[in-house]
Amino acid sequence: MKEQTQVLNKATFNNKQNPFQERLRDLTNTYFQTHDINPTGDFRLYLKTFILVPAFFGLYTWIVFFTPVWWVALLGLALFGIVKALIGFNVMHDACHGSYSTNKNINNFVSYSMNMLGSNAFFWRIKHNIVHHTYTNVDGIDDDIMKSPIMRFCESQPRKAHHKYQHIFAPMLYCLATVFWVFFADFEKYFGKRISTTPINKIPLKEHIVFWLTKLYYGVFFIAIPCYVVGVGNWAIGYFFYNAVFGFVMSLVFQLAHVVEKTHFVDANNRKVQINSEWAAHQVDTTADFAPNSKVVSWLMGGLNFQTIHHLFPRVSHVHYPALQPLVIQACQEFNIEYNVYPTMGEAVKSHLRFLKYLGNNN
Template structure:
């Protein structure tokens, strides 16, 4: 398909980049992660290893096992937010090999870093909230996520059943969507970039390893029923946490869903302003949430500067907010996470009932 074209850049983003560069030069700090981020990554990865070893090899009592499965799902999501996400954007470390190592945690967790890189970095970040291009919006026919998607009668209740579908994200991701992209050579309607021999071997090698780690070995040690219950619990928790955090960034009442001109295929705004209109922050003053979700509550900052590590977003947000005020541009934010969740539910209800 022909991809939409943005309006020519003006002065806003150039000035914003100038001020951001000046900040890092004055502070004398790198734009990548720091020792605090590395320490957090170590804590999260070791926590996941400890939980896995205890569940698989020590068979705790049922109540404790279920609790640990819930924690495992949460830690999987937190590793995705804090380690994989920064690594995939090249912002985890100033060392390329460490960025790749961080990005490859997704392969260990069951996904594909190759598919994620193209889907997230090349498509979603460029064409945010554009129907037919941004694959993150495609949950059809189960949910209607934009005004331009076809509405089915069941969508009237999507604000009630969304939690179940969100819980299925992780399972669908590792068992269906990665393979769908691999064999169709597409991410939604966008052609997938060519894969090298190394990419093919990495894809299939880690998929085989995942079957051993997450299916064969646990079944051997705890039995099929114990594995099935534990896997469904941890995978559902991981799926819901991953889904809700990413959805709060772009599918709420404040965000826009721009449509290219039907003849010229051009968008009204330049890329940076497009990001402002299609993205929203939430709970940026909550340090606990910011630590857990890897700064993804600062989505405006992340979309404008995806190659800057999330550890710098609190300071960066002040620069962006002030620049937006001076240029008369929107800076969309929900002060509390519960307000963003409520707005997302209201958005789903609106999409389900709209003609």
């Protein structure tokens, strides 16, 4: 059955001519040339790294070795979960796309921040850079919206009775996402050698070693040491608490870009679909931005509130997205393509929950 799925689920774009993408490339190339800057990260990104990474180790040391009174510890753990998510959004995401630095070795090194958080940069690059970024919202291929027994993310997925309540229980599931990822999803990819329906052709020897070393590090750093210092009971409360914050923030922010009322989906289940639009237009159709005018949201989200810009220019660092947004809007207007945007993060969250509710009640 799996073999069959692998062969049948296919999508191709109408890329024989791609005038929209060429226009976008012209506009942005002109921007970088006239400002004489590189599309990769700059001091703004490196400053974030030097705030977030020491915050990660500082909070860990404080909570594990100098554990404060319980309610202060819980606040510290919530902050630890948020800092982990922010490292994912701001540092890991850029590095894994190769947009952190002009130096490939620096990108590779910084991409191990994914392993530092507990997952795996090698699998992330395939899942995210290749599968998700190419086949965005293509049901049957895009792992981010892959159907599960619990959630229904788009209309082409079968509706079950419990989906009626998915807008209520989804936030709770998001809280479990990172624990699920570390203890199940990574192993499923590793032993199954596939990202949902996309096979992983080869796992190099180095990546086998990195995979197991990361799991060992995770067991020692996040489980054994805290258990030894604060006791198993305290560790368990703290571990599930900060992972709930980490998983919730991480999952929600990624969902706001694609699973909302304004975005579109394509059904490639058990079939080969020819998408009529060129790849770049498909990215705009299937993605939404939010809170583009909020400097605070933009700083925290690492450009994930500018996901349309990110999907069009994944190799451009997120620090440039606010400047590129007017150029993308201009190109969309010229080509009569709708640019999806929510004015605030709250509006995007409401739209996500309304869309889940709609999917739970309508075929």
